[in-house]
Amino acid sequence: MKDHTDDLAGIDAVGTDTAGTDTTTTGTARAGTAPSDDRTIDVQELGKANLTGFQDLSTGEIDTEWMVDILFRLLRTPSPSGRTDAVMQYIGDIVNDLGLDSTVTRQGTLIVDLPGETETFDRSLVVHADTIGCMVSGLKPNGRLSVVPVGTFSARFAEGARVQIVTEFPDVVYTGTILPLKSSGHAFGDEIDTQGVGWEHVEVRVDERVESREGLEELGIEIGNTVALMAGPQRSRSGYINSRHLDGKAGVAIALAAAKSVKEGRLRLPHRTSIMVTIFEEVGHGASSGVSDDVAELVSIDNAVCAPGQNAIEYGITIPLKDMHGPFDYHLTRKLITLAQRHELPVARDIFHFYRSDVAAALEAGAGARAALLAFGLDASHGWERTHVDSLRACAELVTLWLQTPLTLEEWDANKTGDLKDFPSQRQPAIGERPGDMQHEGKISNVPRYRPDEDPGTDLQPDQG
Incomplete structure (x- = not known):
C-alpha cells in the first residue's frame, strides 16, 4: 500500500x-x-469510529441467575402480539423494583429511562416482549377450532403444542392442544404421514366437554380469541435453555440484566439511554413509534440465526452486517464487534437472509439514528428454540460496555x-x-470533491469506439 x-x-x-x-x-x-x-x-x-478507552472499560457484573429467573417468569406469561398486557405489567414491576423511571406510549410500548450525563435520550436499546401465537379463525362443527398464525411460523411447529385459549373475559381461559386433522395412526394409518402441512391441516382440541359449534359458543369462545402456545421452558445442567418464545423474551431478560448491572454498579454512562420494550415486533411494526428524535444510536437485541449455512454462534454474540431490510450502520456495527473482541467476548459476524427486527420498523418509520443489531444465539427459531446461558451473559456484558462508550462518531x-x-x-x-x-x-x-474548473481528462469521456 x-x-x-x-x-x-x-x-x-x-x-x-x-x-x-x-x-x-x-x-x-x-x-x-x-x-x-x-x-x-x-x-x-x-x-x-471513536475507540478511545475501549480497553480501559470494564463490563458490568451480570447477575446471571437473576436474569435466567426473570426469563423463565417471562416465558411462563403468555404474550402473543396483540395480547401483551400481562407481560408488560410484569416487566414494569421489575423496572420499578430496579428504581428506574418509565413511561408507556399510547400503543403500549414501555420506555425505561436509564440516566446518563446528557439531558436527551441519545441512545436507545430496543427489545420486544411479544411472541408468535395464533388466533381463532373458526368454530368447527366438531367442537374444535381452526386457527391462523400471529407472526410468521410453520404449522409444523404448532402441531402438538399445548395452548391457552384466552377469551374476552379475563378470568376465562381454556387449555387445549393443536393437532393435525388426522392425528391417530390407529384411525388413519399411514395417512398421518402423508397429509399436508399447513394451517388448514390443523385444529385446536379444547379441553372441555364440547362436540359442536354451539358448545363452543356456550363456553364463550369466539372468532378472534387469542391462542397462546405454552412455552414449556427447561434448563439443562450444561447451560442450555429450551423453550418456545425465547425469541423476544431472552432479549428482554438481557436488557433488564444489563440495566440492573448499570444501576447497581453505578457505571458511568456518558449518554442517557431509553430501553424500549415493544409489543408488535413479530408482526412487523414494533419500534415504528417511540424512538426519540434525539436518539443517535439505536441497538436492538434479538435472536441470532443458528442454522446450517449461517455463521451465527449459539454460545456467544452474533453481530449481523445485514438482514432483509438492508445493511446495518457500518460504523456502529463494527464498533460493537470491536468492543466484544477487545474484551474477549465470543463474537461472530453473519448475514441474516430471512429476517427483520425492530431496527427495520424504526428506520422505515423515519428514525434518523445509526442502527445495529446485537443477537443472542438461538437454534430452531420460532419452533422449539434453544439458547445457552453463556450467550445471554455475553450479550448483557456487551450492552454494558456499549453504554459506557462515547457516540460512535x-x-x-x-x-x-x-x-x-x-x-x-x-x-x-x-x-x-x-x-x-x-x-x-x-x-x-480522500472523498473526491467537485471541481468544475478541472479538466476531467480523456479517460472520463464516453467511449467513441
Missing part, C-alpha cells in the same frame, strides 16, 4: 487509530459549526444535522481509477 502520510500533512484531525490510541488534536469543529478560516477539517479522520453524532463539508465520509478508491486498470497499488484518496 502507498504511504499517504504526506496526504494528511498539516491537517488537524479528530479520531482514533485502530488500536484505540487517542489521536485527537486541536482545531476540530462540531457538526453544524463552521470552522474558522485557519482550520481545516479532515473528514476522513473524523469518519473513524462523537463530534458528528452530537448533532442531528451538519454542514456537508464536515460530513465524516470514508476514504474510497480514487475517482480516476477504472475497472480493468492493471495496477494502482491500492491507491486510496
Whole structure:
C-alpha cells in the first residue's frame, strides 16, 4: 500500500487509530459549526469510529441467575402480539423494583429511562416482549377450532403444542392442544404421514366437554380469541435453555440484566439511554413509534440465526452486517464487534437472509439514528428454540460496555444535522481509477470533491469506439 502520510500533512484531525490510541488534536469543529478560516477539517479522520478507552472499560457484573429467573417468569406469561398486557405489567414491576423511571406510549410500548450525563435520550436499546401465537379463525362443527398464525411460523411447529385459549373475559381461559386433522395412526394409518402441512391441516382440541359449534359458543369462545402456545421452558445442567418464545423474551431478560448491572454498579454512562420494550415486533411494526428524535444510536437485541449455512454462534454474540431490510450502520456495527473482541467476548459476524427486527420498523418509520443489531444465539427459531446461558451473559456484558462508550462518531453524532463539508465520509478508491486498470497499488484518496474548473481528462469521456 502507498504511504499517504504526506496526504494528511498539516491537517488537524479528530479520531482514533485502530488500536484505540487517542489521536485527537486541536482545531476540530462540531457538526453544524463552521470552522474558522485557519482550520481545516479532515473528514476522513473524523469518519473513524471513536475507540478511545475501549480497553480501559470494564463490563458490568451480570447477575446471571437473576436474569435466567426473570426469563423463565417471562416465558411462563403468555404474550402473543396483540395480547401483551400481562407481560408488560410484569416487566414494569421489575423496572420499578430496579428504581428506574418509565413511561408507556399510547400503543403500549414501555420506555425505561436509564440516566446518563446528557439531558436527551441519545441512545436507545430496543427489545420486544411479544411472541408468535395464533388466533381463532373458526368454530368447527366438531367442537374444535381452526386457527391462523400471529407472526410468521410453520404449522409444523404448532402441531402438538399445548395452548391457552384466552377469551374476552379475563378470568376465562381454556387449555387445549393443536393437532393435525388426522392425528391417530390407529384411525388413519399411514395417512398421518402423508397429509399436508399447513394451517388448514390443523385444529385446536379444547379441553372441555364440547362436540359442536354451539358448545363452543356456550363456553364463550369466539372468532378472534387469542391462542397462546405454552412455552414449556427447561434448563439443562450444561447451560442450555429450551423453550418456545425465547425469541423476544431472552432479549428482554438481557436488557433488564444489563440495566440492573448499570444501576447497581453505578457505571458511568456518558449518554442517557431509553430501553424500549415493544409489543408488535413479530408482526412487523414494533419500534415504528417511540424512538426519540434525539436518539443517535439505536441497538436492538434479538435472536441470532443458528442454522446450517449461517455463521451465527449459539454460545456467544452474533453481530449481523445485514438482514432483509438492508445493511446495518457500518460504523456502529463494527464498533460493537470491536468492543466484544477487545474484551474477549465470543463474537461472530453473519448475514441474516430471512429476517427483520425492530431496527427495520424504526428506520422505515423515519428514525434518523445509526442502527445495529446485537443477537443472542438461538437454534430452531420460532419452533422449539434453544439458547445457552453463556450467550445471554455475553450479550448483557456487551450492552454494558456499549453504554459506557462515547457516540460512535462523537463530534458528528452530537448533532442531528451538519454542514456537508464536515460530513465524516470514508476514504474510497480514487475517482480516476477504472475497472480493468492493471495496477494502482491500492491507491486510496480522500472523498473526491467537485471541481468544475478541472479538466476531467480523456479517460472520463464516453467511449467513441
